[in-house]
Every structure is written in structure tokens, then in C-alpha cells.
Amino acid sequence: MTTTTVAPVTEDEEFQQLGERLLRSAKSDRDKAGVQALVEEETLLATARVRAVLVTEAGGKPRCHWESMLGRQYTLGLDDASRSFLALVLSMVGIGQTSLAAVQELDERRLAIILRAIARLAGNDTLAVGTRL
Numbered sequence: 001m002t003t004t005t006v007a008p009v010t011e012d013e014e015f016q017q018l019g020e021r022l023l024r025s026a027k028s029d030r031d032k033a034g035v036q037a038l039v040e041e042e043t044l045l046a047t048a049r050v051r052a053v054l055v056t057e058a059g060g061k062p063r064c065h066w067e068s069m070l071g072r073q074y075t076l077g078l079d080d081a082s083r084s085f086l087a088l089v090l091s092m093v094g095i096g097q098t099s100l101a102a103v104q105e106l107d108e109r110r111l112a113i114i115l116r117a118i119a120r121l122a123g124n125d126t127l128a129v130g131t132r133l
Helices: 011-025 029-041 048-054 066-070 080-092 100-105 108-121
Strands: 055-058 061-064
Touching (some): 011 029, 011 061, 029 061, 029 080, 029 108, 048 066, 080 100, 080 108
Antiparallel strands (some): 055 061
């Protein structure tokens, strides 16, 4: 008799699978751009409190329930930069209104993610966002 052992799924693999499943379940370009931004940013979606509020299961498929985040942003224990990033993503998907001045709170990595998401939302996937030499 042969036994096979299945390697446990690591947190990174689990996160990647969740991101892929959320992207497949996104219904609009806005949803896709928002999900992609959260997946690229990694830290917010990896936070259990954020996932508990944002990710819902319907018919075995996870999806982002953006509306639930609007009223809960300030109850998740996020720092100002994380809250600004999340607010910009929510505005991009059409939930709430956040001034573009919120980018002042973002570090270079999160700013690049938001800029790529805006370009994606505009239908442009060829615009390079990064450091110029």
C-alpha cells in the first residue's frame, strides 16, 4: 500500500489563491482594479480584520463586498497610510468619495499601486509606473 502526503498550503499560497479567486469573481472593471490593487498591496488583504469585513462567500466563491468597508474603515485599527490607501481603492470602485490629496499619506510602493490601478481602470495596461532613471 502506498501512502501519499499532501504538503500543507502555506499562507503565501493561500493568499495567492484568495487573490486569484477574488479577481475571477470581480464583476466589473472597477471591481477588478480594486481587487488587483489590494492583492498587489498585500498587507491589507492579509489582515484578518479586513478580510472578515471585506471578503464574503457566495455559492462557494469569495467576492469583495466593498459596501461593508465604507462604514468600518475607522474600526479596523489601520494606520493613516493604510486607511488612505483603502479609501482611495473604495473611491475607485465607486464606494464613497476620497480626495486625491489622500495620496500624500502613501509611501512610494502604495502610490505606484494606486497609479497602476487608475491606469488599469482607464483601460490602459501599457502605461509604465515606476522610477525613471
